[in-house]
Amino acid sequence: MTAPLLAMHGVKKSFLGVQALVDGNLELDRGEIHALCGSNGAGKSTILSILMGFFAPDSGDILIKGQPVRFADARQALDAGVAIVQQELSAIPHLTVAENITLGAPPSQYGFVDFKQLNRQAEELLESLGFDIDPRAIMGSLSVASQQLVEIAKALSHRNADILIFDEPTSAIGEKDVERLFKVIRALAAAGKGIIYVTHRLAEVFAIATAYTVFKDGARVASGRVCDINRERLIEMMIGGAMEGEFIKENTPEDTPLLEVKELSRAPRFQGVDFALHKGEILGIYGLVGSGRTELLDTVYGLHPADSGDITVSGKTFKGGDVQEAIGAGLAYVTEDRKDSGLVACASVGSNLSLSILGRLQDWGIIRRKDELSEIDKVIGMMRIVTPGSEQLVRNLSGGNQQKVVLGRCILTDPKILLLDEPTRGVDVGAKKEIYRFMSDFTAKGGGVVMVSSELEEIVGMSDRIIVFRRGRPNGVFARGDATQKKLMMAAV
């Protein structure tokens, strides 16, 4: 038997006395697409960071093609054939696609960059991958999805890369691009490369992976072939116990409209959008990335003015483009990207939670600290936010808990209508369930939720009605029971 492409055994790593990786094990063969599963904080990122040479392990062995290796930095890992497609886009927005792809080692002549050669190389690479992207385009002008594809091309430009790590590659791209991406990954595996695939979307594990490894609490708890397990089994292994029902839904919609949107347009993002959200209803909005879903929520919330159309809440029509007006009418908004627009990362959990309600906790501009603390503690308990204390910096929390902080801030304003954009993105299975529970409870008490999501199962599982967006226009409304993943997909593309 030949040695596996990659073997990691008994890898340990601790930070400031906290054992992040207790017993890290991972084996990868050529031609294998290996899903790395686990909740946030299970140790996936740590073991990958060690593999990529970002930091050194405290102990343990790493063997590549049977040879023991130990990387001092990312360059060495790259030279040994380990390349990664980053979860967070690391592109330089002002450079062209081609310049980004060849960033590490641009072709040069006499010390000058050979731009002709550079563009040709990039073009060949993009073409061979089947990506329809102009290598001369400025990176920042591309959609997020296209940028992600460039990111992949960049990782593949290292010719000797044998081990490719995909860290949540689909978190920013739509279903259509996902298919394209999967095709590329399968082709790479067929060419004898080993793929490590990290995702929170379990459907993707079964769609693409051939093998799996589950991490929990810093150690491998299981691994094997994907064809031997099913979704329930995988979830059980990840949370370490049996799991009853993924979605929680106990609300019943009533007839009273809470929010009415009529003929709302903001060219070129979306046009002629009509819908009503009722009391106790979860209204799902599905569509590909770039179909205008996020922009619609932004506009309803007043972050951007609309070109035309009306937004009416409880019989009162907004003048539009005014966040204060929307908040006053009982709207709250959880944005798509909590790092970019949700949280003040360098501030404490407490001050993030109370940010929206300071206005009612003050006398003459001075905050009543006691009242503030009691509100903060209340919501930490209610949302079951796991944090050492309210003074902890919010960036030190896991993704799921960060998302609960964003939700907690919204709920403190006592809203009637919640606008949720991808509420479970980058959140582990356990926290996802808590977020579903929260949505169910909120609507059961008479609130209304508009939820934008790219996850088909989630949107089918949670929504009472689903509007499908296609190129900035509603392209079909589906009632619960009538909606299937296939129908939604058909309406979206």
Place this chain on the structure above:
Amino acid sequence: MRGSTLSIWSGVFFRKFGIVAAFIALCILISILCQLQVAAGEWSENVFLTAPNLMLILHQISINGILAIGMTFVIISAGIDLSVGSVLAFAGMVAASFATSSLGVTPWSGTYVIVVPVAAALLAGAACGALNGWLIARFRIQAFVATLGMLLAARGFTMALADGNPISSLSPTLRWFGTGEVLGVVPVPVMLFLAVFAVSWVILNKSIFGRYVYAVGGNEKSARTSGIKTAQVKILVYTLAGFLAGLAGIILTAKTGSAQTNAGSSYELDAIAAAVIGGASLTGGVGRLSGTLFGALIMGVMNNGLDILGVQSFYQLIIKGALIVTAVIIDPSRKQANI
């Protein structure tokens, strides 16, 4: 395990009190160097460690301290204000023009001689700051550029106001702001500095506005989504910085007895240095007024100590430059952020 627990605790300690420790260490170092002079028979006593000298240090840092307080607000809001030195000069010139007999008009008399120049100067400073803030918030230009414009323009206004000449022959009442003493011991500038510090501390740490400043600097988009009127917050922050520059201008003019057209040149850099040594981060969202206070103190002790030790001014500049960069490199809260 014990070792790492210890290191966590010392980390917390340094984050909270590191700057105080650094300040004390600096004071001890300078006293030792002075004591060596005494031991060598050069000096009859340790000049550094005398009450008058310590009060003098406070006096010397009061203007930079007041500017640095305003600068701390600006930096926490993820901005920068390069114009405070020029605004200081402009406000000082405004104050002087209302309190002099040398312009050929009879100066105000009675209580007006104090109220009018002071109010006019504070208003001038605040107006410059408000204009900065409005440009930054309304047109979304970078703070660096907007305040760079004001740095030039305010200096121009200062010169235009008195045809390029200094204004002297100030009324003695106005000069009280620079040379007076409270209770016969505490100089008025020191009193003003401490009062400004106290009020600002309450605003930044206890008020809703202070919290908004941190939020806007930490993540403006998030602040906006949370319902904060971010433009308003920014305009207020720069107005405050301008107002405090105005106050500093009054003090400097009163202290020197004349308003000079080149007053306050490059004071903005000292103010930024004090805030940065004190742990404020130019990326916004991070900073404390207590840190800035000690930042200003460290710079003051350094200037004073090196002066009395007879270190030549060009070496002083080199040492100060190294100090600023070193302070940021070893700042433990910054390391924390990079993990």
